[in-house]
Amino acid sequence: MTQDEYKHLEPSKCTLYSGGLKGAEAEFGKNAEAWGVNEVNFSYKGHQMERVKDVRVLSEEELKQGDISMTIVSKRLGRNFSEAERIRRVIQCIFHMVNNGHQIFAIGWINEDGTVKGGTGWAVELGKFFNRPVHVFDQDREKWFTWKGGVWVEDTPRIQYETFVGTGTRNLTDAGYKAIKELFERSFG
Template sequence: MSQQDQTISQSPLDRLEASSGSKLGPGELGVVLARAGVGKTACLVQFALDAQERGLNVFHVSVGDDLERVQSWYKTLFEDRLIDARLNEREAPALTGKRIFHTFPNNNIRAEKLDAALEVYSQHTQFSPDVIIVDGFDWTESTVRAASKIGALKALAARHSATLWMTAQTHRESGSPPAGLLHAPCTAYSELIEMALGLIPNGEQVGIGLFKAPNSPEVLTDPALVVLQRDTMRIASAMGEKSHVKLPSKVCTLLSGGAGGAEEAFGKCAEQYGVQEINYSFAGRPVVRDRGLVLLNAAQLAQGKVGDRYLQEHMQRNFPKTPLFQKVLQSIWHEVNTANQVFVVGLILENGTVKGGTGWAAELAKHLKKSLHVFDQERRAWFTWSDDAWVEESDARIRARRFTGTGTRDLSQQGREAIEALFERSFA
């Protein structure tokens, strides 16, 4: 089998196109929809690498993202292809298609600016795009304004005989769309979108489904899924298969609460290694870290509301019923909900729960079937939750793009060193 044939057989986009009997044409728009942290950027980078191996040129436009982070994705996922094919860099297939990056610091993206940039690239490097990627487009603008931008981008792609791909972030609370329409935020733009792909997380893997195909007005609600590795968006060859790629720190995000103790230590390490950081809190709660601070409003806090009975049954103890403590528990839901791994520093109790309010993060991780790791400060060891039991582990590592880092405010020296060693093993 030739390298190009192997690429095609391993391309999720090719499989989905083959199943529908159609593919995007020049000036047509494909959108990858998913919740935060599921893998929209990685998915489009894989599409771009597939295109380059076929000799096609890729113009990657990143909105509101760091250029180094985007480049890290290409480097990491290409190296993963070498490992998967058991090749070294000298034996690697040439990416014969060119790739150019262009960034916008905010959503002030304009098709005419991109057109002017492409004209410069054409004159100086003879570059003409076959695939245009726009990652980070803001779909929450007014419908008229957003539709105008989308239409202009499609016209730009058509003038260059290129296909256009974009990403869109969905939200759990948006609910199901009306019949025949795409999920929010793309509902109002369904007629402008020729192809819609959805990413659906499932443990260590992600399913990618074709919700709308070119040349078909039908929007599917339950399409067949191609199973991918969660961190690389490559086709998984076996159920439960885990990725062997080591993610660079630039593409990872720490989800935490910005409190003192363990959360402060996680945040300091994240900043040291160039990991992005989001700290969820709320008005009236003091924080020691404001890097990536997100203050949750009442409606957002309510998403993480938990009943007293449910909490008592799962934690097997009572917690304060004060409004402040209830908000703390609700904010913890945001720290855990979109994470793929959860790291907690504290004390594992005899009943299998973790001591204190921090224990709610661990219980949420169990309930949501996240990869859960706890450093027990008394036993001075990491433990992972596996088959309904704690199992000691000697090599805890950050292997996910989005991970939770939380724990006790009473952080011991051993706990601090465990966090620092975790980051060193993962990113040094």
């Protein structure tokens, strides 16, 4: 989409879906609040969050809707999870985030095999699987990348849909903070 084709969205008609965790998710939430974007942070009983604004605590039944075999997750990401039961709840929440948000924004690191490091990688893989626009800010390269045609392509994304996901690492760098801030400025400024 070129600059001329870009449709300006009204922030108050947009909703950020996230998890409210320390780092990228909390920062997405702070920027959403600053721009007047609605926010939903998915959680579960006993979940420790940094951002407790607009929290939606998922019931056991709702969590089960996002229940994905840990074998499938491990295979798609090419890694094993030592704390499978604890990670399962996080993955169940990520399912609800991606299922509700049309466009996915993640902050982290793209691995050589094209997956994204850590739990953030599951949101990215699920976004790809659901055929959603997926964007990752790689903190080492300090650049945004968009998944197009089965590869990561350098890009400068904007929020283009009224529902979107903001997720990522708890270990946000200065470049990561700046990337989130500039994403909101490009999209709504």
